Amino acid sequence: MLILEILLVAIDAVIANKLRSLLTMLGVVIGIAAVITMVALGEGAQRSVQARLGTLGANVLTVRPGQSFAGGLGRGQAMLSVEDAEALRANPRAIQAVSPELEGRIQVQYGASNANLSILGSWPTYFAVNNNQLETGRLFTDQEDKGRRRVAVLGALVGAQLGGVSSASLVGETIRIGGVPFEVIGVLKEKGSQGFSNPDESLYIPLSTAQLRVLGTDRVRSIAVQAASEGQMSEAMAEIDQILRREHRIRPGQDADFNIRDQASLLSTIQETTKTFTLLLAGIAAISLLVGGIGIMNIMLVSVTERTREIGLRKALGARPNDILFQFLIESLVLCLAGGAMGLLLGVGGSYALKQIAGWDTAVAPASVVLAFVFSGGVGVFFGIWPARRAANLTPIESLRYE
Template sequence: MLIGEIILVAFDAVVANKLRSLLTMLGIVIGIAAVITMVALGEGAQRSVEARLSTLGANVLTVRPGQSFAGGLGRGQAMLSVEDAEALRQAPQYIRAVSPEMETRVQIEHGTSNANLSVVGAWPSYFTVNNNQIANGRLFTEAEDRGRRRVAVLGALVGAQLGGVTSESLVGQTLRIGGVPFEVIGVLAEKGSQGFSNPDESLYIPLSTAQFRVMGSDRVRSIAVQATGEADMGNAMVEIDQILRREHRLRSGEAADFNIRDQASLLSTVQETTQTFTLLLAGIAAISLLVGGIGIMNIMLVSVTERTREIGLRKALGARPNDILFQFLIESLVLCMAGGGLGLLLGLGGSYALQRLAGWQTAVSPEAVMLAFAFSACVGVFFGLWPARRAASLAPIESLRYE
């Protein structure tokens, strides 16, 4: 038999039993759709983490207060001060920039509108350390920080929280932060949400102004430190540890009352965890593909039994065993590939629905699509081979006698 004729016969056999073929494909459809959706969710999470890494700023370390100890007993939460940050930027070797920070939520007023937003007090170097870009206006200066000037830089979405206006339209106007008037001098470019915080909905004021006019404390929440390069991150951590131990008068071997964290490493850990869960979910979804493959093998065996006389007749008319083998393999491949196509469409639709309705970030990669089709073909070949070989091995005379 000609190859074209074999393929047509295989397609006719699939189409002749539409309902049975559709039910047989159902396992493949569900499996491919589940794999595509799970991989899309994982890929979206990976890209979200990468976006956060790019917005954190390069080579950033964060110093936070730790537990204070005396005589082996905890004395409570330790504190960080501006003096600690000053010490870190005195003749540094592996430190490029330093910015102490403090943050609280304060009632912000503009005209008749008000909102409870996050207010960050920091040095001007904060914007360099955290890779912030100015979109309109300007940033505050060190002179304004020393002079405790009442100036503020807004996140890109602050205006939307204050009466639904644009943040750019507030430049040059006066806001009241905790009842204290501040002049808006600039607006930052949008960065996007970062976990539990959204820098686009925050206001930024000079640190000294925040300490003495808004928050009433001379302590800082954390100190952001930018290393001179990625290769110097370890050296920068050692340098920070040595300087702060000296400032806090900690003896050698005594537990530190501060913590140093690498934000990029933290998010990389989250990224690895997300990837592991993605593979786990995709693996669970792939089980349904195997179940679907077993269903296809079962139906193909039934088909061989039903068409035993047809197989005998074809062999009597000159069909070779390889022709019969190829015909049943084509039928199995058609079922799997058609199921894979329907599953792909269902998976794409599910990914889009999750993104639009649930707000989850999803991304379907071409590699995932190609892998899904390749896996469908492999399932078709693997689970169709035994029924096909069984059909090809039937003896013509016995097949013709079969009732």
């Protein structure tokens, strides 16, 4: 038999039993759809982490207060101060920029509208360290920080929180932060959410103004430190440790009362964890593919039994064992590839639905589509070999006598 003829006979056999073929393909459809959806969720999470890495700013280390110790006993939460930040920038070697930060949530009012928003006080270096770009207006200066001026730079979406107006339209206007009037001098470009915080919904004011006029403390929440280059991250970390130990009078060998974190390494760890869970979920989803393959093998064995006389007749008319083998193998392959195509459409549609309805980050990678489709074909070949070999090994005389 010619290859084309074998293919047509196999397709006719599949079409002749539409309902049975559809039910047989169901396991493959569900398996492929589940794999595509799970991988899309994982890929979306990966891209989300990469986007966050891009918005952090280059070579940034974050210093946060840790546990304070004395005589081997914990004395509670330690604190960081502006003096610590000034010491870090006094004689830098591997440090390029320093930005102390103080954050709190305060009621903000504009006209008749008000909202509880995040207020972040910092030095002007904050914007360069954290890779913030100016959309309109200007940023506050060192002189305004030293003079405790009441000026504010808005995130891109603050206007939407204050009466649904454009943030750019608030430049030059007066808003009240905790009852204190502030002049809006600039608006930042939209940056996107970063986990639990959204910088686009925050207001930025000079650190000294935040400490004495708004939040009422002389401490800072954290200090962001930008290394001179990516290759000097380790040197910058060692320099920070040395300076802060000196400032806090911590002897060599004692536990530090501060923590230094590399944000890029932290997010890379999250990315690796996400990849592991993606592979785990995809592996679990792939089990349904194996179940679907077993179902196809079962149906093909039933088909061989039902068509024993047909096989005997074909062999009596000159069909070779290889022709019979290819015929049943192609039937199995057609079932799996058709199920794979349906599962592919269902998986892509499900991923898009999750993104639009639930707001989850999903991304269907072309490689996962090709891999899932090839894998479905592999399932068809693997689970179709046994029934096909069984059909090919039937003898014409026994087949024609079969009732």
